[in-house]
Amino acid sequence: MPLIFAVSLPIGLAKQAQGRACLAVLVSFLxxxxxxxxxxxxxxxxxxxxFTQDAVAGSGLTMMAGIKTLDTSIIGAIIISGIVTALHNRLFDKKLPIFLGIFQGTSYVVIIAFLVMIPCAWLTLLGWPKVQMGIESLQAFLRSAGALGVWIYTFLERILIPTGLHHFIYGPFIFGxxxxxxxxxxxWAQHLQEFSQSTESLKSLFPEGGFALHGNSKIFGAIGISLAMYFTAAPENRVKVAGLLIPATLTAVLVGITEPLEFTFLFISPLLFAVHAVLAASMSTVMYLFGVVGNMGGGLIDQVLPQxxxxxxxxxxxxxxxxxxxxLCFAVLYFVVFRTLILHFNLCTPGREDAEVKLYSKAEYKAARGKTMAAEPDAKLGQAAGILQALGGVTNISSINNCATRLRxxxxxxxxxxxxxxxxxxxAHGxxxxxxxxxxxxxxxxxQLREQLDSLISSHQSPENIPVTEAV
Incomplete structure (x- = not known):
């Protein structure tokens, strides 16, 4: 798993030549x-x-591609991958003297990364054993804290989503x-057959499964939130609001991707998001107290049903x-709390804005920019062209990356x-x-949108000459 994390990170973070960046990370990580x-x-x-002991559980050592090394899990993989990807972004295009031209590009990145890995390895040996002791202490605290530990974990996993730091909360638990x-x-996968055939309670068999209940807020919480926003929208706007909420809700419920829904209200009212984090943590805790455990960090079709x-x-x-x-009880609670807060604070959730909820037309966008649309050379690039214009054009962009749901x-x-x-x-959802x-x-x-933007930028095609696609 750490190797997969290390090699996959440059796909989203490398500014160019992502495949070569992945190769540089692989070589440098090993x-x-x-x-x-x-x-x-x-x-x-x-x-x-x-290092003379075997790399077994509890030793602090592991085997990585046949190499006995410290067990830094995905944390070490992410750090090293980030360092090498940063070197790739900085050095890949660097011009070298003609007699050193053979080392230009990926070779140069790998050579520099090779030298950087020496102090990185020294610092890892110096500091990671202390981190391992901290992890063991965290394990002991969370296990002894029981329901409180589940609440703290789930709350942090939700509340840190806007910053992207939630990966560092659930990652060490789910994959580390x-x-x-x-x-x-x-x-869970290794003991799935054993757990399924046992008649003992799952909580007694696998109490650590309480730290993988955060997916329940994606299923039940998403339903309550969407219904609250739908019923607080103006009656004449509800059909259009439903068109926005249904895809976002299904995405959250079925596959556990919540950002399209959460960012619908996050930028309108951070208070709603904070309440969402509290309710999500409380839901997981109540379920845990009633004996619910498992591997439920995703949605219905990717984890809850099959696993x-x-x-x-x-x-x-x-x-x-x-x-x-x-x-279901918490879905109702979500609905009541969100509906009350939206109405009490008069929050402008979808369908409650002063302006009518409608698609953004080409004429309106043209008026906003004060520019004239020309012929339609490529309708596929419509949304990308609009985003590119909204960003200030090709000349205003330094670099583009993306994660699962965001352009960065x-x-x-x-x-x-x-x-x-x-x-x-x-x-855009936010x-x-x-x-x-x-x-x-x-x-x-x-x-796909990022690839279209890259295509526009690399070809220097003027986005003003491409029709802007309205949100649907």
Whole structure:
């Protein structure tokens, strides 16, 4: 799993030549682990690490592609991948003297990364054993804290979503050793048959499964939130609001991608998002207290049904009924709380704006920009052209990256961008600005949109000559 995390990170973070960046990360990550092995075998006593022992659970060691190394899990993979990707972005295009031209590009990146991995390995051996002790202490605290630990974990996992730091909360638990050796995902899969055939309660068999209940807010919470926004919208706007909410809700419920829905209200009222985090944590905690555990960090079709309900139904149907009952109760609670807050504070959720809820037409967008649309050379690039114009044009963009649902763009001048409302009319679910960096929440098709933007930028095709596609 750490190797997969390391190699996949440049796909979203590398500014160009993502494939070559992945290769550079792979070579550098293995080099880093090899240096750790060599230094640990030579100076293990100095670092307080016994590299002569077997790499078994509890030893603090692991085997990575046949190399005995420190078990840094996905945290080490993310850090090293980030360092090498940053080197790639900075050095890939660097011009070298003609006699060194053979080393230009990826070779140069790997050479520099090779040298950087030496101090990285030294610092890892110096500091990671202390981090491992901290992880063990965290494990002990969360296990002993019981329901309180579940609440804290789930609350942090939700509340940190706007910053992107939530990956560092759930990652060590789901894919790393923070709760169980190997991570909840792997442990649950390895013991799935054993758990499904046992008549003992799942909570007694796998109490650590309480740290993988955060997906329930994506299923039951999303339903309550959407209904609250629908019924607080103006009656004449509800059909259009439903057209916005239904796809976002289905995405959250079925596959666990909540950003399109959450960012619908996050930028309108952070208070609603904070309440959402509290309710999500409370839902997971109540379920845990009633004996619900499992691997439920995603949606219905990707995790809850295939990994929990279907295999566990024969001997643990009562737990599933409890989960559904608690979830439905919280869906109602979500609806009541969100509806009350929206009405009390008169929040401008979809359908409650002063302006009519409508699609953003080409004529309106043209008026907002004060520019004239020309012929339609490529209708596929319509939304990309609109986003590009809203960002201030090709010359205002320094770099473009994306994650699962967001465009992450570095700009030369933030003042050249248009208002957030323009982005929303073009189909964005929200916009987050910080300095000269901007994140545009698009949804699950963000990778295709990013490719279209790259195509426009690389070909220097003027976005003003492409029709802007309205949000649908």
């Amino acid at each position: 080099t880093w682990n090899y240096f750790i092995n060599a230094m640990g075998m030579t100076w293990g006593n100095y670092f307080g690490v016994d 050793p923070a709760a169980v050796e190997g991570g909840i995902q792997m442990y 929990n309900w279907i295999p566990m139904f024969s001997n643990h149907a009562d737990m599933m009924l409890t989960q559904i009952a608690v979830g 763009i570095a700009l030369h001048d933030m003042t050249q961008t248009l208002d957030d409302e323009v982005f929303k009319k073009l189909g 916009v987050f600005r910080s300095g000269d960096a901007i994140q545009v929440i698009i949804g699950l098709h963000v990778s």
